Amino acid sequence: MRVLVVGNGGREHALARALANDPAVEAVHAAPGNPGIAAVASLHDVDPLDGEVVADLAVDLGVGLVVVGPEAPLVAGVADAVRERDIACFGPSREAARLEGSKAFAKQVMEAAGVPTAAARVCTTPAEVAAALDEFGAPHVVKDDGLAAGKGVVVTSDRQAALDHAAGCSRVVVEEFLDGPEVSLFAITDGATVYPLQPAQDFKRILDGDQGPNTGGMGAYTPLPWAPADLVDEVLATVLQPTVDEMAERGTPFAGLLYAGLALTSHGVRVVEFNARFGDPETQPLLALLDSPLCALLYGAATGTLANVEPPAWKPGAAVAVVMASRGYPESSSKGDVISGVQTAEALDRVHVIQAGTALEGHDLVTAGGRVLAVVGTGADVAAARTAAYRGVEAISFDGAQHRTDIAASV
Numbered sequence: 514m515r516v517l518v519v520g521n522g523g524r525e526h527a528l529a530r531a532l533a534n535d536p537a538v539e540a541v542h543a544a545p546g547n548p549g550i551a552a553v554a555s556l557h558d559v560d561p562l563d564g565e566v567v568a569d570l571a572v573d574l575g576v577g578l579v580v581v582g583p584e585a586p587l588v589a590g591v592a593d594a595v596r597e598r599d600i601a602c603f604g605p606s607r608e609a610a611r612l613e614g615s616k617a618f619a620k621q622v623m624e625a626a627g628v629p630t631a632a633a634r635v636c637t638t639p640a641e642v643a644a645a646l647d648e649f650g651a652p653h654v655v656k657d658d659g660l661a662a663g664k665g666v667v668v669t670s671d672r673q674a675a676l677d678h679a680a681g682c683s684r685v686v687v688e689e690f691l692d693g694p695e696v697s698l699f700a701i702t703d704g705a706t707v708y709p710l711q712p713a714q715d716f717k718r719i720l721d722g723d724q725g726p727n728t729g730g731m732g733a734y735t736p737l738p739w740a741p742a743d744l745v746d747e748v749l750a751t752v753l754q755p756t757v758d759e760m761a762e763r764g765t766p767f768a769g770l771l772y773a774g775l776a777l778t779s780h781g782v783r784v785v786e787f788n789a790r791f792g793d794p795e796t797q798p799l800l801a802l803l804d805s806p807l808c809a810l811l812y813g814a815a816t817g818t819l820a821n822v823e824p825p826a827w828k829p830g831a832a833v834a835v836v837m838a839s840r841g842y843p844e845s846s847s848k849g850d851v852i853s854g855v856q857t858a859e860a861l862d863r864v865h866v867i868q869a870g871t872a873l874e875g876h877d878l879v880t881a882g883g884r885v886l887a888v889v890g891t892g893a894d895v896a897a898a899r900t901a902a903y904r905g906v907e908a909i910s911f912d913g914a915q916h917r918t919d920i921a922a923s924v
Contacts, residue, residue: 515578578603731884732833774787
């Protein structure tokens with residue numbers, strides 16, 4: 514089967530890499546891709562947000578499956594345009610992608626499905642925001658209702674900072690603060706059958722010790738040896754399956770990747786957010802440990818036949834991803850800085866590099882975005898995987914490079 518991966522980030526590189534290693538996949542294409550993806554796929558310079566153009570490309574290439582990676586094309590309806598050409602597409606419809614595209618909509622679905630989550634208020638005026646902040650108290654949690662590339666959430670004890678963030682958004686969701694560690698749990702679903710993946714944890718803030726502003730994610734690891742043994746079963750029964758069932762009852766079935774961001778609070782598991790696609794950077798370590806053919810799972814979800822596919826199986830051991838970001842991130846990003854050492858890092862045992870914000874200038878690999886790349890290490894346990902990942906980080910350099918030194922350090 515030929516597969517087209519839509520997107521150009523680290524998540525798409527990890528997906529393309531796993532698909533290229535799948536014996537069932539004849540060829541991998543990517544639109545538009547990046548230099549890292551070019552090592553495993555043929556690149557096509559098209560706009561990933563233009564559903565008709567993506568669908569035309571899929572037809573021209575004769576692909577059997579399109580995998581839409583990022584949230585913006587999903588919310589824009591790219592998956593719908595592909596399916597209208599009778600091509601299987603992994604990714605929810607525009608309507609179903611509202612689970613990520615609107616925090617307020619996600620709260621409505623969770624309430625209807627009985628999914629445990631934080632109490633919240635949807636606010637469109639400064640007065641409503643102020644009242645909600647007073648109701649829930651500090652720490653304040655204010656979320657932009659729309660897509661914000663993982664950076665639309667402010668958690669702060671500074672009331673004015675919370676008000677200022679809300680003032681920059683047309684509509685926000687103000688929530689009660691959830692205590693306890695956060696966990697990411699992905700599930701592949703065809704709208705009825707739900708296959709959870711193993712839990713992962715990411716690190717959102719830019720600086721060590723979870724300090725500084727939120728980012729799209731500065732690192733992640735899996736599995737979580739400290740998580741309750743029954744966590745996956747509990748979340749499947751109380752969060753994932755009820756949400757998928759509720760979406761089906763609404764006539765907008767969710768088929769694709771349902772990402773549940775969870776807080777393990779003193780009162781039990783609570784949903785922090787839903788995403789409608791593979792999360793970045795958690796995808797990188799998860800796919801490093803996946804021991805099942807990826808194409809069969811994605812195609813089963815895309816065609817309503819997931820129940821006929823074996824559930825995901827996992828390699829023993831652990832994987833850790835450390836993100837290297839450009840100067841100025843997350844407020845801005847430096848572009849054009851020459852990156853060295855990627856091949857050196859990939860020559861190390863149990864290390865590979867997933868590219869995200871990269872480009873080619875002549876023969877030079879250069880920075881082209883905020884999160885430039887993720888170095889993934891594997892090992893017998895989290896400590897060994899972490900050691901491998903940071904060996905890779907030490908081999909890579911570019912002007913202004915920043916990375917956290919404490920990814921998975923406390924495990």
